[in-house]
Amino acid sequence: xxxxxxxxxxxxxxxxxxxxxxxxxxxxxxxxxxxxxxxxxxxxxxxxxxxxxxxxxxxxxxxxxxxxxxxxxxxxxxxxxxxxxxxxxxxxxxxxxxxxxxxxxxxxxxxxxxxxxxxxxxxxxxxxxxxxxxxxxxxxx
Amino acid sequence: xxxxxxxxxxxxxxxxxxxxxxxxxxxxxxxxxxxxxxxxxxxxxxxxxxxxxxxxxxxxxxxxxxxxxxxxxxxxxxxxxxxxxxxxxxxxxxxxxxxxxxxxxxxxxxxxxxxxxxxxxxxxxxxxxxxxxxxxxxxxx
Amino acid sequence: xxxxxxxxxxxxxxxxxxxxxxxxxxxxxxxxxxxxxxxxxxxxxxxxxxxxxxxxxxxxxxxxxxxxxxxxxxxxxxxxxxxxxxxxxxxxxxxxxxxxxxxxxxxxxxxxxxxxxxxxxxxxxxxxxxxxxxxxxxxxx
Numbered sequence: 001x002x003x004x005x006x007x008x009x010x011x012x013x014x015x016x017x018x019x020x021x022x023x024x025x026x027x028x029x030x031x032x033x034x035x036x037x038x039x040x041x042x043x044x045x046x047x048x049x050x051x052x053x054x055x056x057x058x059x060x061x062x063x064x065x066x067x068x069x070x071x072x073x074x075x076x077x078x079x080x081x082x083x084x085x086x087x088x089x090x091x092x093x094x095x096x097x098x099x100x101x102x103x104x105x106x107x108x109x110x111x112x113x114x115x116x117x118x119x120x121x122x123x124x125x126x127x128x129x130x131x132x133x134x135x136x137x138x139x140x141x
Numbered sequence: 142x143x144x145x146x147x148x149x150x151x152x153x154x155x156x157x158x159x160x161x162x163x164x165x166x167x168x169x170x171x172x173x174x175x176x177x178x179x180x181x182x183x184x185x186x187x188x189x190x191x192x193x194x195x196x197x198x199x200x201x202x203x204x205x206x207x208x209x210x211x212x213x214x215x216x217x218x219x220x221x222x223x224x225x226x227x228x229x230x231x232x233x234x235x236x237x238x239x240x241x242x243x244x245x246x247x248x249x250x251x252x253x254x255x256x257x258x259x260x261x262x263x264x265x266x267x268x269x270x271x272x273x274x275x276x277x278x279x280x281x282x
Numbered sequence: 283x284x285x286x287x288x289x290x291x292x293x294x295x296x297x298x299x300x301x302x303x304x305x306x307x308x309x310x311x312x313x314x315x316x317x318x319x320x321x322x323x324x325x326x327x328x329x330x331x332x333x334x335x336x337x338x339x340x341x342x343x344x345x346x347x348x349x350x351x352x353x354x355x356x357x358x359x360x361x362x363x364x365x366x367x368x369x370x371x372x373x374x375x376x377x378x379x380x381x382x383x384x385x386x387x388x389x390x391x392x393x394x395x396x397x398x399x400x401x402x403x404x405x406x407x408x409x410x411x412x413x414x415x416x417x418x419x420x421x422x423x
Contacts, residue, residue, distance in 0.1 A: 017237075018235055076356050079300050096354060104280070137384035138384050138389070155359040155361040215380070245420060
């Protein structure tokens with residue numbers, strides 16, 4: 001994995017968080033492949049495909065607003081793994097994701113600390129998530 | 142926006158935070174254009190121009206020290222927007238900025254969660270902020 | 283310092299944190315030179331050399347697990363200094379390092395806020411830490 005690609009991938013993650021946190025649900029869904037998968041213990045079932053992903057993102061933003069809060073996906077430690085063969089034409093990325101919650105008129109707290117393992121592929125000429133697996137630090141492994 | 146430029150911009154933000162947090166107020170002010178503007182709801186008025194920006198940065202550092210605290214500008218999710226035309230020869234960047242406060246001998250807390258929208262231009266041969274707009278997550282939009 | 287190198291160094295830090303936080307102690311130690319040095323006020327003595335560094339990393343991970351916690355090294359504001367001569371063939375990097383702790387079944391807190399000053403060199407064909415100095419924001423300077 002050469003470094004210009006790593007730089008593109010950093011931009012990909014920065015943009016993706018801004019999209020979901022500002023309620024641009026359709027644009028967030030389009031950062032996945034059309035049949036992209038999102039697996040997270042925070043939610044009862046995997047979210048699969050563009051329409052379901054857009055609904056999921058809209059719900060994330062709406063629930064925070066209903067609680068009088070702003071939620072942010074803070075991405076750090078984006079590691080584009082080049083130390084292993086990928087079983088597909090793309091990249092495996094591991095990253096840390098903190099979800100921060102701020103009460104309007106109040107204070108900020110870390111809502112949860114998670115890690116991402118993403119399978120990224122090039123779809124429609126740009127990096128896209130084919131599969132995301134979220135792990136929560138507060139859940140037993 | 143090609144990726145080497147995105148990498149330069151990441152370095153720009155990393156350096157800028159180190160400068161203000163360590164009290165190098167003049168050097169922080171020089172990361173803006175000579176007539177650069179800083180707009181934030183945390184402060185009563187915009188701060189405009191190198192001399193005012195240097196005073197502002199010195200005050201930020203001095204007030205934290207007077208409170209027996211160390212404050213840090215933690216920048217994440219730096220998104221160099223290439224999806225829109227800029228009305229100037231430069232780049233629009235959106236980023237997350239957490240201000241963390243640590244009490245000497247005590248604990249660390251998130252003081253505030255904010256987002257930046259910056260207009261960056263090349264001035265004196267390097268990236269500089271022409272205009273910064275800060276939004277606070279704890280303030281109604 | 284050209285920007286491809288800065289991008290490589292970002293990848294270096296992302297990977298390094300994943301290694302220690304997931305208990306890959308030997309691999310973490312190998313991100314230092316064979317006689318690499320780790321200096322931190324959190325620990326009574328400097329840790330020097332591959333074997334001692336691997337023991338240190340294993341202990342970090344084991345103690346967190348014994349407390350029923352997951353600890354994470356969140357690296358931000360990675361500044362590859364190009365504004366000064368290095369007294370060696372390498373790079374000086376300053377970065378912010380938050381250590382976050384999550385209780386299994388509980389909440390997440392910032393355990394400590396620190397800054398790193400690293401001397402990086404190329405060893406065995408890749409970036410490696412020759413010397414790390416950690417400063418804690420909660421300690422008087």
